[in-house]
Structures are given as structure tokens and as C-alpha cells.
Amino acid sequence: MGVFLKFRLPLFLAMGLLVPWEAAQGQPPLRLGDLRTLDTGSAADLKERPAAWNWTEPVIKQAAAPPDGAQSSEPVADLPDEEGAGDLLDEVAVTATRRPVRQRDTTATTYSVRQEDFRAVGATTASDALQLVPGFQAVPSFGGIRIGGIFLRGFDDSRFQLLRDGLLLNRSSSGAADLVAVQLVDLERIEVVTGGATLRYGSGAVGGVINLITETPKGQPRLRFSYETGSYGFSRYTAKFGGDDTFNYNLTYGGIVAFNDYPFSYTLPNQALFYGPTSNPAAQAPAAINPAGYPNGQNSFGLGGAAAADPANRGPIDLYGFLKPEVGPPIKVQGVADAAQAASDNYSAKLTFKPDPFNKLTLRLDQQNRFYLQTPSTFGNSFPVCQGGPSAAANPTLNGDQFFPVDEFGNPLSCDQQRYTVATPSSVQAGGPYPYNIALGSGAVFPTGQAYPLAEASTQGGPRAFQRIHTSQTQAALYWDHEISPTTSLNSYAYFLRLAGNQFTPDPFYYNTNLQQSLGTSAIPGLPGQRTAPPNAQPAYENGRFEIQTALNTKLSPGQDLSFGLNFLEDRSYQQRSGGRTFFDKAIARYAAFLIDDISFSDQLKANIGLRYTSNSAFGELLSPAAGVRYSPTSFLSLRANWSQVFNAPSLTNLFVAGAGVIPNPDLKPETGVTYDVGVDITPARNLGFRLTYFNTYLDGAIGTAVFRNPDPTSQFRFLSQTRNLDSRLASGIELTADWQLSDQWRLRAIWSNTDARNYGPPDSPDQSTYPYFYQYQDPNIPFNSVLVNAVYQNRGLLASLVGRYDSGKRRFNSLDFVPAWFSLDLNVELPIAPNFILTGSVFNLLDSQYEFRDGAPAPGTTFRLGGRVEIGG
Template sequence: MGKKFFHKLSLSLILGLIASPGLCVENSQEVPEVVISADRIEEPVKESTTKVTVITKEDLEKKNFTFVSEVLRSLPQIYITAYGGPGQTAGAILGRGTKSAHTLVLIDGFKVNDPSSGMFDFGSLSVDDIERIEIIEGPQSTLYGSEAVGGVINIITKKGKGKPKVGLLVEGGSYGTYKTSLELSGEAKFIDFRLNVLRYYTEGFSATNKEDEKDGFKNTFFSSKIGLYLHPKARLELLGNYNYGRVEYDGFADKEALKKYHNYLIGTKLALSLLDNYKQIFSLYKNNYQRKDYTPKDWFIYTRYLPSTEGFSWENLLNLNKAYSLVFGLDFKREKVEMYSEGSFSNDFYDKKREHVGVFLNNKVSLLNDTLILNAGLRHDDYKSFGEKTTYRIGFRYLILKVNLVLRGNYGTAFRVPTFDDLFYPGYNNSNLKPEESKGWDLYLEKDLLQERLVLGAGMFYQKYKDLIQFNLETWKPQNVGKAVIKGAEANLSFKLTQNLRLKANYTYLDSEDRDKHKYLTYKPFHKVRATLEYSLKKLAFLADYTYTGKRFANVDNSKRLKPYSLVNLSANYYVSPNLKIYFKIDNLLNANYEETKEYNNPDRSFYIGIRLSY
């Protein structure tokens, strides 16, 4: 690692330590909602300099979501590219990213992006074992390295709490769909545990609008988390999940294409707090995918992918005088992909691996009685195949007490290394590709009114890319030819109209341009609006969710345009007792006919009813 990096590292640390003497009075108001992803430490959401969206377990249960893709689809800063219904491939494009491979996805802090494609497939990820979802927007490579170009989605799973209990969920509805989920959880003196198993089936509908046969989906999912207190200041946590799916889909020339996959993630974390102001976390994980595609009538009859990622992290948190915190550590990651494809004319194969080491630090300083928070970070990554990359970020949060106005601002840099398919896929690869690079800034205002019954927020952002990797249809190979700029604005409000009635609304405007071709980027809606109205009584709760997605372009020359559409989803919950809930939901109430991805179908109006029981 270069001398310049260590000079920057030392300077960042010294500046942070100089600013650290007791300049802050401890805030007596406790903020219950915390976030982990913004700075790789647990901190109150209101103290983060970065824009953070948190979806809680209560939010998921109120709206009775089934898959994480449904949750993300409803958010104004995310666009889902789904190739059909449940189980079909679905990527998530954050507003700051140009493609789904620019979104880093974590499960309990472990990286789960597929190294062969660079993206994470949300098509079959269930919400049943999720405690909360944290979404961090903007370039985040300083803390997370490659892939965190447009932002980070961190999915945090539940851990056992309270007396041992059993939870059961049964749901059925349109398209011959049924779902059953069983959960076992609890805690004792030195141990907590949570086990969850899910079975999902749907007859489905045709993935593409060129066919009319049903493309079904079967899914079995198992997840567990066990925590052990080895000592009052030492906790060991074990995580494991396994996901099996069988998906029918429509291939290039084969409407009876079939995909089977087996995915598993295992990880462990050891948290040591041997000193009051110093904490260490050691993490070890392996994420493994196995998927097989059968398309007898296509060019490629059989394709097998075996991508895997394993890694280790060492994180350190140091607090001084409650005014200064320093996070520093090391990440190691090894990726491997084995691909075999049997075609009508030839067979393709590659088996490659690569390693990466990154070191990082992040300073956070509270000044002026907690009204001003400064944040600065630096990271150095060493990829043997691509050399070294240094990224940084700075941010602030300032509370203007006289007008009770919060101002947040950030600037950061990011990068993403080419995927294995970009580099090695036989006949369609380019081994000379360089990493994509990005830099961007954002500025946000937030104000509480009417004794916090009304919260208003607004902001703007700008992000610039260079060396974007794009597939060249003339050479049939990926190339570093892209330059792009994404700029936009956001606004949000939360209004507690009465004790029982609440309105939430968000709006995002995007202006995304491919600077090389002077065209708009694909699948980036100009406008997206989301509004939720929630009404609750003693045992009843009703929710109406509205999402508007504006026009998008489906190809690089902007000759194919997707029409705007509106979705209305309704959900009703009846709490028979604290341990028994009956719910009913209607998706796509207005029966909108729309496309998220060109020539691929989405569900019509559909109805579902379910029971959730805990004992």
C-alpha cells in the first residue's frame, strides 16, 4: 500500500484526535431508533450525517409484505427491475446508481452480492426473519469498498427476545399462492435464539408478455440466529440461512425454461467490549450460490453457476469523552466463480478467483453541545488484479436551534471492480477493463413542526461516473466507455393528522444522463411518488399505499419508452388478541397494466388473506 495513503490515514487520525477534547455535553434525550450501516457502528438515526431510511419490523408486518422486493418497490429512491413475478430475477437500482450492480447488499453486515453478475437477486428473499432494513444513499466505498457506488441496503435479521415462543403464519390468495412460515425464538440467561422456516408456492403467470403459459415458483427458506454471552462483555453470534428455489421462466427462445438454485450464508461475529470506551467485532462468513438453468430450445441448453464469497472483518470502535468516536478496521474478501455452459454450437467454461484487502477509518466529532456533528473517513483497497484504490468521504449535521432546522451534507468517492462475467465469460469478455469510479455530494434540510406532529424534509444530490462498464453491441464485449451524471431532488413529509390517522409522502426527481451518448440512462424514472395513509383503532388498522412511477427508457438509444403507472395497495389488520392477527390485502387495486422491465409482466389485481399467531 502506497506512502500517500498512509500519509492521508495519519493526517485524518490526527485531525480527529485534535478535535476530540470534551467539547460536547451528553444529550439527555434518548433516541430509540438506531442505525448500524451509516458508520458501521450502532448510533441514533438523528445523529447520522448520512441520509438513512429505516424500515422496521412493524412497518413490514403492518403492510404484510411477502418479499423484500415488494418493500423496496414502494420506496421513491429505489427502482426494481423484475423479469416477471415472484421468484424471477429482480435487481434494485438506487437513485444514485446507474444499475443494480451499483447497490451493495448486506445481510447482518455480510456481503451477499453475486460476484458473477455484481448484483443481488431480490426475487425470492422473504421478509419473515427481518428485524429492519437500512438504506444508505450515495457513494459508500469508504466504509464498504467495491459495489457501494450508489448506496447500501443492509438487511438485519431478528434475534430471540423474551420467553420462548412459537410463531405461525399462513397465507393464501391469487395465482394459486400459499405461504406458511414457522418461527421459534426466545432467550435465556446466556443464550438467545431464533429459528425460521418458510414454504412458498405460486402457480404464477407468464414471465414475458409474449407468452401466455404460467411460470410457477416454489421456494423453501430456512434461517437461524443464535447468540451466546461468553462473558458479560463478550457476545458470540452465529447466523445461517439456506434458500432453495425452483423457477419456471421464459428464455430467449424457450418458454419452458427452468432454473433451480441452492443458496446459503453462514457467518459468525464475536463482539468484545472489555473496556468501557473500546469495542471490537470480529466477523467471518461464507456466502455460496449454486444455480442451474435448463433451456433445451435456446442456444445454451444448460448453464451452471457456482459463485461464492468468503470474508473476514475486524472492526474497532473507540469513544473518547462522548464527543469523539473513531471506527477503524480491516476487511478481507475472497471471491470465486465457476461457470459451465453447454450450448447448441459450443460449450463455455471458466473457473476464476480473486482476493481483496481493505483498511478503513472513520472519525466522528460532536461540537457545540451536540448541535454540530462532523464526519470524515478514508479507505484503501488492494485488489491484486486491479491495483489499489483510495476513497474518502466527509459529512456534517448541523442543528440550527433558533428555527429547529437540521442541515445535512456529504461528499464522497466510490468505485466498483468489474464482475467475473465482464472479465472471463468466454467470447463476451474483456480482461482489460478498469474499475468504475464515482464521486458525489448531497445536501438535505429537515424541520419539525407542530410539536413534531409534522416533519418536512427536502434535499438535492449530484453524482458523477467515469469508466462505466457497458456492453458494446458491435464488438459483443463490455468496455469502459461510459460517463454519466445523475442529479435530482427529494422531498418528504410525515404528518400525524389525528391520534389515529397518519400520512407519509415522499417524492424523488431524477435527471440521469449518459454523457457519451447524450441520452438518458435506462430504467431511471424522472418522477417517483409514494404516499401512505394509515388509520388505526383499538383492534383494527387500515393502510393505503400509493406509488407513482414516471416514464423511463428501456434501451441506451432511448428509442423504447416505458409508460408511467400508478399502483394502489391496501392492507387491513384485525388484532383478535395480542397473539393473534388476521389480515387481508389487495395488491394493484386499480388493476394497472405496467412494465418494470421491457416486455415482462407484473401481477394484475390480486387478493390475499392470512393469519399470524404467536404463542
């Protein structure tokens, strides 16, 4: 009867058939105008607004009503009344089961980050907000610049799924997810299901899924504006208009601009030392260097004057610019990140219409335009210089195939100690060896190979960006939710995604040493100090995705829910290559069917089991089973465990891309593995909760790049590269969250992630193209330990939040050294000035710490943001 009234009550009201029950009880009869406040728990708040400046008395919040299936494609479920509930396991989520359900009724480990959490941590993009999720690792977005890897439970963004309202956002060409570019303006919350989710979401959900759930406004029309300005050219604009009239609508705009020209300073532990000009006039240039373009024609004797002579270089070969076996003292790297600009505009519309109580249609449209620079400072300001590579030469280092320290006679030595140099246009351009030591702008002489900061500081103007990148992303989705009966629903959608982009290198590209004199104009065309940009390898590209799905969800019994679904997805990639002279146009189709049974044996015991069948036009067929169980022996203790097989299909780029020295590999197989986790949820009180989880995932046949000698000796490419199923990856660790709502105003929470993520496979060998691989060593993007603590005070519109972050230090790339551990402290404040206006402010890195987020990626010091938010109506 309750279910019948839930869906038929609006019809009875419209027909005037409502029985005046209140009148029968001695109450005034119910009027249609009173429906807006009926059973909301917040009628008094709508009629009376507290004084803006009176924060001395607490405001008791009513428990929120369960959401109306924030994900339009999810079936409507009968949810338990949350009034009187309220611990962390009573929070309703949709991602783990594709339908609204309390977390205590599912086995999956799910975390939610809501709008109030966005504001508490001062987040502007999804990657910033997700710092509140254990197992998630990313460097700050800096207004939308991707400056490092993004990981969930030890797997990068091509091995976890990014969804918006349940629909896939990962690029169709490479599988990567542009999480740092996702603005928060239209999001209600973010749900994260950690661990394998292949059963419900298919390929790529190895580390889990991140679901961006958009807002569905209720009530009267409401208009909201906000603006923020901050340090280093940061600006943020948002506008939002939404409500519920004859249909539900939400229109949003968000814009971010960030120059990111912040100063930085950090210290590298060891410095690379290079041979300078020889004092032996009989020395000859190594074979790897063209004598005609080498300084002084045949050798570097006397280059830079007598003071620059290098007596240790006394062998028969001139080793100018090659690595010495000695390691120099620490080197301080400092400068300004003056070429890391970013800007993005995001427009979205979400329209929901219910023609009758049994059908709901939702249309969602999104458009995002981005611009950003990709520079040395974007990805790292320093790098180790030892490198390997396959070679048939008697001396691979002098031949240019490898780069290792050499003795004074040119014999290669092992790189047993790590040595670093600084990334600048000149050092990156040279690659190795480093045959320059004069700044063209000033003529100043500096130690060989050390182009920073003296050489680059004398740049005669001009851009430093390696690439300028523009992208345009369009999404369109139509959802249809049909209630067949009170216990059965059919949920379907059709979805289209398009990403187009272009990139180019500014011409001329400036650098500042005698590098061109050393390598010759054939290697670096253009005037001295100005590199003429060659044709971009991929000037333009376009990705496309079309997906349709329908799923039948039925309640077989009060304790059993069965879901059966069919899915079709096609990914397409079109790219211009070789400067636009060649074209690449490929597509992959994927068909899938899944069957999932969620069983509630009792209030204490829940389980699920399922199977997914996938047929792919590129690699064939796969079956992926999964199972989970939750046992709650008491009201405050709940045990859970999940197991599943997972897979990640090779992308279009992996399978088909070919280019200069790159050959495709259409025989690639999916990466396959197993994931499991076990955990405990403890809620000793309604306002206190703990979650502890151990996870373990391995993935075999991980796709990597193999480099090998070209069998055709007449080819201009001595080496070829190809993507292959090379090795495996293992990630395991512990996640802990603690959440304590001390009172209606105070909240404390702490998040700890311990992650051990590493590749394992063949042993290191100097013949590998990227020697050393460092198999069995921690991934340099992920710290072993990270901690976030957050203290929030909220009362009558006032918000004050402290956020402390600790990182145990990440391993440096191609090194056994670690970036030093760091701690930062942020303050975020919202201050109500008038009933409709709130002043916002943030101070990031209050302690002005100078540190690296990861190897070569320095953090800014203290930065500020100030803004305001206006809300009208509602």
C-alpha cells in the same frame, strides 16, 4: 458510574449483592422475577391484554427502548434514552456508522423500513418493502421473479451493496444482488444509506447500501405461524420460534410459491410493418437467407395464396420478412403470463451467547433454495425491432448484420420512427428478418412478422419457458463483539457465502410458425414447430465468498469516535460453459484498511472524515476519501452534506469470462467517480418530519460491451465481443419524504423521488452492436418522477392501510417513446379475531388498472390475498 452499572449490574444481581433501594424508599424489595418488567415501559401490557374487539379507545404506546445493536458485529454504544424524544432524527440506526447511533448524530442520509411497514404495504420480499425508500426503483417481485432492473439513486444492483447484518450478499461472479428473492420472515428492519458508502463498505457502494437487519428476539419463547393464499397460484408459509433464555435464539422458515399466470393487456403506440410475399416472380432471395431453406425454394412468390401478395415489394430482391419504411397503427398486446412461475424456501438460525458481560458471540446460518422460469413474458412482451451492428457489407441489412427499414429495392433507410413487435417464442427465435406468416398448428395466415396472438395461441401444448433455473444459497457468519473497556470495543466477524445454480432449456421448445421452413433445420433442429434445445451455454455455476474483518472502535473523547478496521475478502466463481464441455475457475482477493473519525463539536455541529485503502489482486490499489457534516442551528432544523469518492471493481465475469465469440479483458479498470448530496431535515413537531435531499453522482469508465469484427476471416465467428471501460454514467435528483403521526392511531406519509439517470459517452452510430444506445437519454428502467402515499390506521391489533403509487412513465427501450404514466391503489388489513390469531388480507390494484410497470412488462389487474397469523407465548 452509569456505564459501570450497565455492564456490571447482572453480576451483582447473580451474587445477591443488589442493595434493596426500593425498600429504603418505602417500596417492596426488588425480586429477581421482577427484572423482566424493570424499566421496559410495557409491564402493564404484559399483565393485561385489551379486549380484541374494542377499538374505540386508543392504546397509548410507550416509546420503544433503543435496540441492543441489532447488528451483531456492531459495537455496543451508550445510546440516549429515547423516552421523551421521538422525532424522526431520534431513530437509532447502525448501518451508516457500523454502530448504533441516532440519525441526528450522523451526516449520512439513512432510511429505515420496519416490520410494521412491511405489513402496511403488503410486502413479501425486500424489494416490495423498499418501495418506501426514496430513490429506490424496482418492479414488484411477483413472488421472487426478477423481471427488471433494480436501482438505488440511479445505479443498478451491481453498483449498490446488499448486506445482511452488515455482510455482503451481492453475487461474487457478477456483482448483482438478488433482492427480489429475499424474504422478510427473519428481518427486524431494513436500513438504507443512500449515496456513496465506499468508505465504510468498499467496492460497489456507489448508489448506497441496503442492510437487511435480522431479528434478535427478547423475553420468553414465542412461536409464530402465518399462511397466505392469493390470486394466480400465490402461497406463502412462515414459521418463527425465538426467545431469550440462557442464550438468544431465533429460528425461521419462509416459503413462497407463485404461478403468476395473470392476464394482461396494454397498447403499443406504433406497429412494425413487414414486407410480405413478392408479386415479382423474378425476385431473388437476399444473401442473408439460404435459398435452399427459403419458402418455395428460391423466392416467396405466392406464399400464403394470392391474397398475401405484396405489390409494394416490386424490386429485384425478395424482401419477405424485412421492415417496411411505413409505421403501422397502434397494436394491442394481450394474453396470459403463463410461464413465469417462481418458488423459494428460506431457512435461518441466529444464536447469540454472552459468556460474560464483556463478550458476545453470534452465529447466523441461512439457506435459500429457489426455482423460477425465465421467459419472454418475464422480461418483456414486446420490443423495438431496429438494431445496428458493425458490418463491412455493402448492404448490412440484407446481409443480416443490421436490421433497418428498406425501400422496395432493398436499400436501407433510417429508423426515424419507433416500431414494435411482440415477444413470442417465434419472434424471439427469428430475431430478424421475420420470414414466417403461417401458424403450423392451424395453417392460418397472418400478417408477416406478427406472430402474436394468432400463431402462439395455436401451440399444440408443451412448455413455453426458455429456461428453468434452480439456485441454492448458503450463508454462515460468526460475529465476536468484545468490550475492552467502557469506551473501547473490538468487533470482528468471519463470513462464508456460497451460491450454486443450474439452468436448462426444456426440450423440445415449442413455437408456432413456418419459421423452421424458412431458416432450415440446420438453424432450428427438430420437428416443425418444435425446436430441439441446444446445450445450455452455462448449465451449472457456483459462486463463493470468504470474508474476515476486525475493527477497533474507541471513544477518544466524549465528542470523538475513532474506528480503524482491516478487511480481507476473496470472491471465487466456478462455471461450466459450452454445455459443460469447458470450465471456468477464477478468484479475486481484496485487502482493505479504513480509518474513520466521527466528531461531535457540539450538539449543533457534527462531522466525519475518513480514508479507505483497497488493494485488489486484479486491478491494483485505490484510495477513497470521504467527508460529511451536519449542522443543526435549532431543534427542528438540521442541515447535512456528504462527499466521497466511489469506485466499483470489475467482476470476475467482466474480467475473465470467455466463450463463443467472447474474449476476456483482464485489463479492465475500476469504475471511479464522485458522489455528493446536500439536504435538510425539518421536524416542526415530534410527530411531524420532512426530509429533502439533492444528490449527484457520476461514474467514469463504466463497463460495457464492445462488439467488433473478427480479424481472423477463417473464424466461424464474424464478430467478437469484449467488456471494456466504455463510457460514463450520471445520476442526479431530488428525494422528499414526509411523515406525520396524526395521533396514536393514524399515520400519513408521502415519498417523492425525482431521478435523472443517463449514460453519456460516444455518439450514436449504426456500427454499434446495440444501436441506438440513446446516450444522454433517461434510463428506461427509471421514471423521472415516482410518488408513494400511505395512510395507516392501527389500534388494538387492527391495521388498515391504503397505499397509492404513481409512476410518471419510463422510456421504452431503444426508443424515445414513453410508457404511459400510471397510478395504482392497494388495501392491506389485519383484523384480530382472537388474542392469538390475526386475520390478514390484501387487495392490490383496487382500480383494476391495465398498465406496464416498464416497457413490455405488464401489470396484473386486481389481485387478492387472504391469510392468518398465529402467535403463541412471548
